Amino acid sequence: MSRVCREAERRVLRLLHGDKTRIQLRQIHGHLLRHGLDQLNQVISHFVSVCYSLGKMNYANRVFEQTHNPNILLFNSMIKGFSLCEPFEKSLFIFSLMKDRGIWADEYTFAPLLKSCSNICDYRLGQCVHGEVLRVGFEWFSSIRIGIIELYVTCGRMGDAHKVFDDMSRRDVIVWNLMIRGFCKTGNVDTGLCLFRQMSERNVVSWNSMISCLAQSGRDSEALELFDEMRDQSFEPDEATVVSVLPACARLGAVDVGKWIHIYTDSRGLLQQVVSVGNSLVSFYCKCGDLDAASSVFDQMAQKNVVSWNSLILGYAFNGRGERGINLFEEMMTIDDKPNDATFVAALTCCAHAGLVEKGRDLFASMTEIHRIEPKLEHYGCMVDVLGRSGCLKEAHDLIKSMPMKPNAALLGALLGACSTHGEVKLAELAAKELIDLEPWNSGNYVLLSNIYAEDGRWDEVEKVRDLMKENCITKAPGQSAIGMS
16 A cells, blocks of 8 residues: 555544544545545444444445445444444344355454344344354353343343353353343342342442332332442442432332432432433422422423423322413423423323313313324323313213223223212213223222112112122122221
8 A cells, every 4th residue: 555545544544533523424435435445444444433333324334335345344343333223134134245255254243243133132033143153153252142141131031041141151240230130121030139149249230220120120128228238338329220219219208318319419410410310309309299399400400301391290280289280381382392292191180180171171182283292091081080070071071982092991980980079970870881891890890880879869770780790790899998007
């Protein structure tokens, strides 16, 4: 290669890894073509690596297709690129093309191929790649072992993952974390916890995986105990820890722990820098009924997303401050944050709890007319609640009949409850009968209908309901009481 070409190559590499690569990619490609560097595999490999870091693998693929004699380095770059950018299946196509050209895979080929199989959760295809790994004898490379375990974990094949895990003489923390995540994901929490206890070395990901798993499995007390243990062992919680622990704190009423997390995240700058942390704190304080603290956190957040607004609006709804929630919704509209499905659930819930019927009608209509959001079952349920609480029972029933989907038990139950409150016997009877048709096994529905008839003095109908229960082998659930022990 001439001195001029070498200088051109060095200049291209400097440009590729410079600060303005994103806006200069086409110019750099033109530079390659002008100086005859478009057939140098090493240069094109750098070009491909920059493309996948920018999410522009389609562009990289067009450049690759114009390369006459790609070598293993370039093929590996393309395979890796498509393991990180969609379409992930393309990496397997390129691997097939590589084999057709008689180019042998090396130890850097298979880890990204396995990653692609994980990304598309294709167990069969992953098995084929695993078989190819065994055929060429590369199963002892650590990155490939990790890729195989990640594949089986992602596909929920923990038996296969455990076989590979057992065969490993040296297991780093990444492998342990993958196994723990896999067992927790498939519902085998105790096995995951057992593996966690066996680890000789942990990182924050290990703690986060286990804490998150326990919290999501309803084992909130254990999650908080593990969080305390994590701090005792001098591991610093990160944003993932906070997002996992705060919901458990809210469910247990562990306000002191939640407040400690608030102080900690504020001191580390996480509250200002990470939206999910702020959202979790807002949700925590709302569930604990401390709306002033929730509002304060909301105001401190440097960035907000739709979840931030939804959390506080819903918090106002469930804490008896529906009008404040609607004001917040209207504030959200003024700063052009786009509402989503959940926003309207929150806003309509505010209307129901605050008795804002006309506002509820306007909001419900605006979903399709202004925001192009098709109402779902939960939106209809909220609107039935809005109308039912205010006594607009016929309108609520007409709304149910106009729905493009079938009502569920919760929606009919809301209508029935409103009918009972407002003494609307005829409509209550219709709702109760529809509930029985929907849930013929639920004894509570028969009892509700029987009570409706009894309150109206229709004792013959009460007897018919009892006969129907006997005919369908339905028994009334016994009454229960709960005694709290301190």
